[in-house]
Amino acid sequence: MPMIEVQHLTKRYRDRTAIDGLSFTVNEGEILGFLGPNGAGKSTTMKILTGFLPPSEGTARVAGFDVFEQPLEVKRRIGYLPETPPLYLEMTVRGYLKFVASLKRLPGRGLKAEVDRVAGLTGVTDVMDRVIQNLSKGYKQRVGIAQALLGSPPVLILDEPTEGLDPAQRAEVRALIKGLAGKHTLILSTHILPEVTMTCEKVLIINQGKIVAYDEIRQLATVHGQAEDVSLEEIFIKLTAA
Amino acid sequence: MRTALAIARKELSIYFTTPWAYAVFTAMVAISSFFFMGLVQAFQQTQAWARSVGWNQLPPDMAAYRNLTDGVVVQLWGIILIITLFVAPFLSMRLFAEEKRNKTFELLMTTPVRPIELVLGKYLGGLGIISATLGLTLVFPLILSAFGASESGTVLEWPTVLLGYGGVLLWGATCMAVGMFISSLTESQMVAALLTFVVMLPWMLLRGLAQGVEEPLRSIIGYLSFDTQLQNLLRGVLDLKALVFFLSVILFSLLLTHRTVEAQRWA
Numbered sequence: 080m081p082m083i084e085v086q087h088l089t090k091r092y093r094d095r096t097a098i099d100g101l102s103f104t105v106n107e108g109e110i111l112g113f114l115g116p117n118g119a120g121k122s123t124t125m126k127i128l129t130g131f132l133p134p135s136e137g138t139a140r141v142a143g144f145d146v147f148e149q150p151l152e153v154k155r156r157i158g159y160l161p162e163t164p165p166l167y168l169e170m171t172v173r174g175y176l177k178f179v180a181s182l183k184r185l186p187g188r189g190l191k192a193e194v195d196r197v198a199g200l201t202g203v204t205d206v207m208d209r210v211i212q213n214l215s216k217g218y219k220q221r222v223g224i225a226q227a228l229l230g231s232p233p234v235l236i237l238d239e240p241t242e243g244l245d246p247a248q249r250a251e252v253r254a255l256i257k258g259l260a261g262k263h264t265l266i267l268s269t270h271i272l273p274e275v276t277m278t279c280e281k282v283l284i285i286n287q288g289k290i291v292a293y294d295e296i297r298q299l300a301t302v303h304g305q306a307e308d309v310s311l312e313e314i315f316i317k318l319t320a321a
Numbered sequence: 322m323r324t325a326l327a328i329a330r331k332e333l334s335i336y337f338t339t340p341w342a343y344a345v346f347t348a349m350v351a352i353s354s355f356f357f358m359g360l361v362q363a364f365q366q367t368q369a370w371a372r373s374v375g376w377n378q379l380p381p382d383m384a385a386y387r388n389l390t391d392g393v394v395v396q397l398w399g400i401i402l403i404i405t406l407f408v409a410p411f412l413s414m415r416l417f418a419e420e421k422r423n424k425t426f427e428l429l430m431t432t433p434v435r436p437i438e439l440v441l442g443k444y445l446g447g448l449g450i451i452s453a454t455l456g457l458t459l460v461f462p463l464i465l466s467a468f469g470a471s472e473s474g475t476v477l478e479w480p481t482v483l484l485g486y487g488g489v490l491l492w493g494a495t496c497m498a499v500g501m502f503i504s505s506l507t508e509s510q511m512v513a514a515l516l517t518f519v520v521m522l523p524w525m526l527l528r529g530l531a532q533g534v535e536e537p538l539r540s541i542i543g544y545l546s547f548d549t550q551l552q553n554l555l556r557g558v559l560d561l562k563a564l565v566f567f568l569s570v571i572l573f574s575l576l577l578t579h580r581t582v583e584a585q586r587w588a
């Protein structure tokens with residue numbers, strides 16, 4: 080069953096076309112890697128899927144609801160990490176997560192347990208009472224992911240979740256995301272190729288707002304690689320060379 | 322509604338962690354104390370003068386100094402209005418501008434929060450902080466009633482004092498509503514504060530500015546002036562027209578803020 084359906088999605092910022100006629104579907108439980116160089120239109124697509132921006136043309140549906148016609152139904156089902164983690168720097172991690180939980184209308188009963196659950200998953204349990212401002216970049220990013228996981232939404236949209244992290248932290252976040260597989264339908268964007276091969280089953284490569292490849296990772300190598308041993312890296316560079 | 326309250330609570334807790342709130346509290350207390358002492362001194366001098374020559378020898382505009390309510394409190398409220406006009410923009414500026422700058426606006430707009438809940442929550446938080454600021458000034462009538470003396474029984478006419486204070490609160494609520502709307506238009510807190518001030522100050526002085534204008538336009542402009550509307554309330558006259566006027570300005574600002582937030586969906 081398709082959880083996310085995108086058809087002919089186009090977004091223009093004044094005279095600039097950020098994405099141009101994207102169509103793809105993500106089935107329930109799948110992890111889609113959303114790959115493309117900087118400025119390809121990844122964040123724009125995610126902002127439309129989460130109801131933050133309206134599309135200029137085309138439609139997007141999440142769990143059968145149109146993001147523009149029934150935004151509340153869609154927002155109830157999505158956990159979203161924007162490209163800049165949306166943190167209130169003055170708050171403590173616990174205060175922040177409780178606040179987001181109330182924005183998501185999680186019932187007051189069990190709220191504390193839910194906050195503790197996502198904190199445990201993302202490994203922020205030992206900084207719960209620290210002010211977010213004083214946390215390292217890695218911890219801030221994890222708090223951003225924890226926030227998206229609150230309420231266990233069926234769909235997770237993570238915009239460059241490993242951006243700005245050091246290699247060890249990247250590995251941790253990747254492991255965390257892999258652990259989410261199966262329980263959630265997940266779209267994950269990145270401009271770093273190995274990120275996708277390590278975490279995703281399916282990959283969608285966009286360049287300058289257009290889809291240049293959309294396939295399972297195994298397939299991609301056989302379709303675009305002339306030789307058996309061609310690396311995904313070479314395919315990526317070939318496809319995104321403008 | 323629970324969501325609106327959660328947003329209001331978050332606003333208040335953030336206000337109390339920022340230096341701005343304390344700067345505003347300090348400014349409010351310091352400036353109004355300064356004027357309060359000046360008013361008390363003028364009051365005592367006039368009273369002493371009246372005792373030596375008799376009230377009927379004094380110019381008629383000195384009559385206000387016959388009691389502490391009209392001689393000090395009502396005038397103090399007038400001054401606090403002006404201070405509020407200057408400090409409220411520093412409180413309202415962050416309401417939406419900061420969320421946009423910090424990208425937390427994206428969180429508010431992608432969680433299942435209705436725009437109306439967001440606007441009400443923000444406004445309630447703003448009302449909380451302006452009430453806290455203005456609440457500090459209640460200390461002045463309390464000081465007077467504790468230490469003041471009067472020829473005629475009670476020191477202060479509390480109904481007049483409180484009605485005037487109600488007018489001050491209403492004014493603070495109006496400043497916050499207009500300031501919140503302007504804050505929703507920009508990412509820059511400084512621009513929001515400045516613009517709020519640029520809107521509120523001439524509006525306050527509209528009556529004076531319209532002196533040279535022909536009738537009937539002058540009466541209309543005079544009616545729209547904050548200054549005109551506040552006069553009766555401050556003197557302790559329950560002026561329903563003024564109440565309706567300010568509530569309309571507040572409601573209109575909330576509607577405009579709501580439109581601006583909704584417009585994000587159409588951007």
Ligand SMILES: Nc1ncnc2c1ncn2[C@@H]1O[C@H](COP(=O)(O)OP(=O)(O)O)[C@@H](O)[C@H]1O
Pocket residue numbers: 092095096097115116117118119120121122123124
């Ligand atoms: N608010 C905006 N106004 C104008 N242009 C924008 C805006 N946001 C993004 N763009 C442009 O749209 C294109 C796609 O941006 P984005 O979706 O952020 O790409 P990515 O996330 O893949 O790096 C870029 O060329 C960017 O400059």
Ligand SMILES: [Mg+2]
Pocket residue numbers: 118121122123162238
């Ligand atoms: Mg991006």
